[in-house]
Amino acid sequence: MRGCTCHGMRGCTRHGMRGCTRHGMRGFICHGMRGCTCHGMRGCTCHGMRGCACHGMRGCICHGMRGCACHGMRGCTCHGMRGCTCHGMRGLTRHGMRDCTRHEMRGCTRHGMRDCTRNGMRDCICHGVIS
Structure with a gap:
């Protein structure tokens, strides 16, 4: 019930x-x-109302x-209510219930309930209120 690693x-x-x-070199499908x-x-893509x-x-x-x-150079780790952490040189961290901070080449940090997406190799797009 905890999803897939x-x-x-x-x-x-x-x-x-x-x-x-x-499914061969294309990866695995976890059922549930x-x-x-x-x-x-x-x-990977996690299916359902809760996932990333x-x-x-x-x-x-x-x-x-x-x-x-x-897991990997540009993978991500979802931490329950804390959101998701993307690992790598230019990742994205999502931690809670606030806004988003851009760090240019270093990626971005998400502090809200809404999504952040990477925009190329520099910054991020946060889908929500940004203070």
């Missing part, structure tokens, strides 16, 4: 009631209410309180 091209680990299905579709180096969509170099989009942990 994606390990890039290594596949993913299901933290729920059902198993994972492998909060399943996960892994796309290899491109990251990781888009590789573009960072990640957090859609709720829970989701998946994508």
